[in-house]
Amino acid sequence: MSNSPIRRAAIFGASGGIGAAIASALEARGAETLRFGRSGPLPFDLTDEASIATAAERAGEVDFVFVATGMLHAPGIAPEKSVAAIAPEALAASFALNAIGPALIAKHMLPRLPRKGRAVFAALSARVGSIEDNRLGGWHGYRASKAALNMLIRGFSIELARRNREALAVALHPGTVDTALSKPFQASAPKGLFTSEESAARLLAVLDGLGPAETGGFYAHDGAAIPF
Numbered sequence: 332m333s334n335s336p337i338r339r340a341a342i343f344g345a346s347g348g349i350g351a352a353i354a355s356a357l358e359a360r361g362a363e364t365l366r367f368g369r370s371g372p373l374p375f376d377l378t379d380e381a382s383i384a385t386a387a388e389r390a391g392e393v394d395f396v397f398v399a400t401g402m403l404h405a406p407g408i409a410p411e412k413s414v415a416a417i418a419p420e421a422l423a424a425s426f427a428l429n430a431i432g433p434a435l436i437a438k439h440m441l442p443r444l445p446r447k448g449r450a451v452f453a454a455l456s457a458r459v460g461s462i463e464d465n466r467l468g469g470w471h472g473y474r475a476s477k478a479a480l481n482m483l484i485r486g487f488s489i490e491l492a493r494r495n496r497e498a499l500a501v502a503l504h505p506g507t508v509d510t511a512l513s514k515p516f517q518a519s520a521p522k523g524l525f526t527s528e529e530s531a532a533r534l535l536a537v538l539d540g541l542g543p544a545e546t547g548g549f550y551a552h553d554g555a556a557i558p559f
């Protein structure tokens with residue numbers, strides 16, 4: 332269990348539904364919270380490494396990094412219903428935004444975590460990125476890019492443990508949450524819909540309960556480990 336309070340946090344994707352709620356919850360806990368977004372005073376773009384490097388410099392040393400960015404649909408991009416719908420540009424965009432962008436944030440932010448004491452790097456993945464759990468098919472680009480993200484985080488967690496044995500790098504599933512990202516698909520949501528605030532509270536409670544032994548894992552909003 333975590334017993335050290337979060338001092339300084341960097342939220343990437345703080346304009347998003349879940350990202351904004353995570354930032355507000357951390358502020359309510361008294362953490363100094365830096366809200367990085369595509370626009371606003373602390374800008375970055377997932378597709379522009381130089382902007383991420385600049386954001387990281389502005390962040391300085393932080394003990395908590397939360398990556399709340401992601402893409403399921405965009406103008407001209409919808410989740411594929413079948414292999415026939417595979418389009419290289421859409422697949423490339425899914426990987427750029429869901430896997431490569433968060434990996435670049437890790438590249439520039441992991442060195443900014445302290446070498447001693449509790450430190451957290453968490454990124455929002457999605458349960459549908461579990462390879463073992465995939466029994467429905469479809470959503471190929473989103474699923475594959477989240478599976479790639481999960482693997483990247485597992486690898487980074489191994490390096491991070493060499494830097495700081497108390498540090499944690501994990502992927503999280505937020506549940507189905509009422510945001511712009513899920514809007515077109517909410518009717519087919521298997522279970523209830525969370526508000527962003529509910530999801531953020533659950534995710535922060537999950538992180539509070541994780542220790543170094545759990546680093547590299549993939550966890551749902553109820554704390555359960557999700558198979559890769």
Ligand SMILES: NC(=O)c1ccc[n+]([C@@H]2O[C@H](COP(=O)([O-])OP(=O)(O)OC[C@H]3O[C@@H](n4cnc5c(N)ncnc54)[C@H](OP(=O)(O)O)[C@@H]3O)[C@@H](O)[C@H]2O)c1
Pocket residue numbers: 343344345346347348349350368369370375376377378399400401402403428455456457458504505506507508509510511512513
């Ligand atoms: N909502 C759900 O039901 C659900 C379920 C499972 C997993 N997730 C995951 O949770 C994460 C957050 O999703 P959300 O539901 O909060 O969606 P959201 O409200 O649409 O937020 C997405 C965030 O990603 C940012 N973003 C997109 N492209 C970017 C880029 N090129 N550069 C920088 N930022 C960029 C958006 O910035 P702008 O505001 O500038 O567009 C926004 O802050 C995603 O990874 C998603 O896959 C969500």
